[in-house]
Amino acid sequence: MVKARGVPGSGQRRAALTVLACLAAVACWLGLTQSRFNPAVLVALSPPQLTGSMAAAGPTQGVQGRALATAAPLEALPDVTPASPVESYDPATLSDRIDGKAELYLAANFKEMSCRAFILPNGAHVDASVYAQAAPKDAFAVLSAQRRPGSRPLPLAPDAYATENALYFTRANHYVELVADRADAATMADLERLAASLYAALPDGAAAVAASPTQTPAPMPAAGPAAPPAPGPTAVAAPAVPTVVDEKTLFPTAGLTADSLRLAAADAMGMAGFSNVYTAEYVLADGSATALLAWRDAPATATAEARAFADFLTQNGYAAAPLPPNGPPLPAGAVLLVADGSYEILWTRGRMLAGVHDATSRQAALELARELDAGLAKALAQETP
Amino acid sequence: MTPVPPRIPPGAPAPRDIGAPDSPSRRQFLRRLAVASALAATAGGLGLALRDPHGPQAVPGGRVLTGLGDFSVAPKTPTTPRLATVHGTDRRAMFNQGINALGGMEAFIRRGDVVLIKVNAVIAAPPLLAATTNPELLAAVAEACKLAGAAKVLVTDNPIHNPDSCFAVSGLAGAARQSGAAILMPRQALFSPVSLPKAALLTDWPVLAGAFAGVTKCIILSQVKNHQRAVASLTLKNLYGLLGGRRNIFHQDINGIIAELGRLVRPSLCVLDGVVSMMTNGPTGGSLSDLKATGTMILSTDPVAADAQGIGLLNLTPADLPYLALAQAAGVGSIDATSLNPVTLNVEPAAG
Numbered sequence: 001m002v003k004a005r006g007v008p009g010s011g012q013r014r015a016a017l018t019v020l021a022c023l024a025a026v027a028c029w030l031g032l033t034q035s036r037f038n039p040a041v042l043v044a045l046s047p048p049q050l051t052g053s054m055a056a057a058g059p060t061q062g063v064q065g066r067a068l069a070t071a072a073p074l075e076a077l078p079d080v081t082p083a084s085p086v087e088s089y090d091p092a093t094l095s096d097r098i099d100g101k102a103e104l105y106l107a108a109n110f111k112e113m114s115c116r117a118f119i120l121p122n123g124a125h126v127d128a129s130v131y132a133q134a135a136p137k138d139a140f141a142v143l144s145a146q147r148r149p150g151s152r153p154l155p156l157a158p159d160a161y162a163t164e165n166a167l168y169f170t171r172a173n174h175y176v177e178l179v180a181d182r183a184d185a186a187t188m189a190d191l192e193r194l195a196a197s198l199y200a201a202l203p204d205g206a207a208a209v210a211a212s213p214t215q216t217p218a219p220m221p222a223a224g225p226a227a228p229p230a231p232g233p234t235a236v237a238a239p240a241v242p243t244v245v246d247e248k249t250l251f252p253t254a255g256l257t258a259d260s261l262r263l264a265a266a267d268a269m270g271m272a273g274f275s276n277v278y279t280a281e282y283v284l285a286d287g288s289a290t291a292l293l294a295w296r297d298a299p300a301t302a303t304a305e306a307r308a309f310a311d312f313l314t315q316n317g318y319a320a321a322p323l324p325p326n327g328p329p330l331p332a333g334a335v336l337l338v339a340d341g342s343y344e345i346l347w348t349r350g351r352m353l354a355g356v357h358d359a360t361s362r363q364a365a366l367e368l369a370r371e372l373d374a375g376l377a378k379a380l381a382q383e384t385p
Numbered sequence: 386m387t388p389v390p391p392r393i394p395p396g397a398p399a400p401r402d403i404g405a406p407d408s409p410s411r412r413q414f415l416r417r418l419a420v421a422s423a424l425a426a427t428a429g430g431l432g433l434a435l436r437d438p439h440g441p442q443a444v445p446g447g448r449v450l451t452g453l454g455d456f457s458v459a460p461k462t463p464t465t466p467r468l469a470t471v472h473g474t475d476r477r478a479m480f481n482q483g484i485n486a487l488g489g490m491e492a493f494i495r496r497g498d499v500v501l502i503k504v505n506a507v508i509a510a511p512p513l514l515a516a517t518t519n520p521e522l523l524a525a526v527a528e529a530c531k532l533a534g535a536a537k538v539l540v541t542d543n544p545i546h547n548p549d550s551c552f553a554v555s556g557l558a559g560a561a562r563q564s565g566a567a568i569l570m571p572r573q574a575l576f577s578p579v580s581l582p583k584a585a586l587l588t589d590w591p592v593l594a595g596a597f598a599g600v601t602k603c604i605i606l607s608q609v610k611n612h613q614r615a616v617a618s619l620t621l622k623n624l625y626g627l628l629g630g631r632r633n634i635f636h637q638d639i640n641g642i643i644a645e646l647g648r649l650v651r652p653s654l655c656v657l658d659g660v661v662s663m664m665t666n667g668p669t670g671g672s673l674s675d676l677k678a679t680g681t682m683i684l685s686t687d688p689v690a691a692d693a694q695g696i697g698l699l700n701l702t703p704a705d706l707p708y709l710a711l712a713q714a715a716g717v718g719s720i721d722a723t724s725l726n727p728v729t730l731n732v733e734p735a736a737g
Contacts, residue, residue, distance in 0.1 A: 011414075012414060015418055019421075095545070095633035095636065097507075097545065097546070098544050098631065098669050099508070099668050099669060100612050100613045100614035100615060100618075100636065100639075100667070100668050101611055101613045101614075101635065101666070101667070101668065101669050102613075102633070103614050103634075104613055125554075127509075127671075137557070137645075146666050147667075148666075148672050148675065149674070150674065151674065162452050163510075163672040163673060163674040164672070164673040164674065165513070165672060165673050166671055166672040166673075177671060179671040179672070180515075181511040181513060181514075182513075183673055237550060372699075378654040
């Protein structure tokens, strides 16, 4: 049986509403107060970790006493004299070492880094830094994002290069910087020897490669020192193994600008969320252009991202234009976008998002699209769905 | 038939209205309301009495500062230039010419002044890499302060690397020593909490305030650098080095914090060194190929104007630095240098 309830009087109703209003006001005040950003409180809630922990805690003791793998290769390098203990940093402390540049590494799945100063045989001072990213492509992303134009390629590793006073390379998921305080031939010779020792001391990533999906056979760009070794054609995966494509190997070689191959780990072309996009710059007979490739986990994802990027370009002043009938035989869905003197073509082929970015002429855009897609069609013919 | 009222035993409560068997009487309601109100008022009053609006002091017995001081100097005359752009390669000569155009060092430094020079010693990198304030510039400025009658010249920064290494490797320690200035290392005792009025970020934050004790003039010496997060590191970004604690938390709102830093201290003079600029891979750089000879030094009393001029050395415009507009809106300075009577000088005669 439902028990009948009394109807409150107007006075009671007013009093109840007043109390509720007071409670609501208190709740609002609490919410407002809590929402105010007080960095001091945030810091107090997560006390600073000891940064740059020194070797005093042990030869490979790093952040908070953990042994960091990147410290070990810096412990016993031949022909150089350590000038400082090994210091190690993790994602929470990286900016204590490299300040605002930390964001670049963090966006590319940074894991840890260790560094140490050395004195070369000729007396030059060298800072050696070993960064561990999550995967080889992440290491390539940080290297390529900082690649100095006009630098000298080195035979040490596929991506290795030297400037007047510094040397950079990757090995597996490691990115290494060796920066000297001098720029002379003797210093650079010593630096190359140090680099070779350090390269040998780093793990080659064979275990990780063995455990990772097999790569498709693909042609190597002949031009450009940045080109990595091509995987052999026998590296085709068993049909049941999902295929991963190495985008770096799929760019056409004609007109490719040396050292221009890059991997944008995040926010490629200025579009938030557009990640892991390879780009390469070209100088062609009809103008310059940038080719882009991004391998996605499913064709639908590639299509959606191509559409999102086209929308982004449209919001930034580009307008769709028809592809000429005598243009390259691109897959259905390919779009041409045009803005003042700038041409973009986007399409997908299976899980690959491909495009030509910021071409200076329609002819250059179409020419590069033709070359890029022809290579893709050939290389991806063996793709396992 | 007349209804018969129910029989009520003596002392029993009066029957309630039909349909509201549990409703209290008016008297009961008022009594309950009074009790509830009294309890609420007591709880609220107790909370108010126990509330500490200032929170715990970061330093026992210390006090929260609202800034580091206003060290600005009024120009000699309304027409005296307050911004000089000097082209050349010799930093000492460029500084001397620039400061003369602003009325001479005596216009900024009086006899007996205690001068604090804030340099950029962010990392332990040699001067060759142009990641830190150039030691030649520091020496020229410190010596000019001494010549103008400064009683003491102090040099400080709170680098991200070991401070001893940073000042030594950058050559700043040697330059200070040679010019009679003293390096003030950022030891813990020099940090005090600062809460800028109406600040969104700089509240209760440890700042290198102890370095300003007894200081009467403040000069900022900055290096022109590309900056991965802030686009450019110039004068205002250099003030980041006054922050203590886990300051990288501010990278989430880099423009907001740089604009607030402009309110933290009003310098007497800003010198922006773009003789060699770090064009890429900043703020740490590392390779000589990151650098470009841009042959320019900017001196100004206005940090916003100095940065607005200096950003051009990186082939960018003031619009590329959102913090400049924020700082201008906060009254730190002016992007448009017209009102500063700017002058442009050439130290070395043009070739040919």
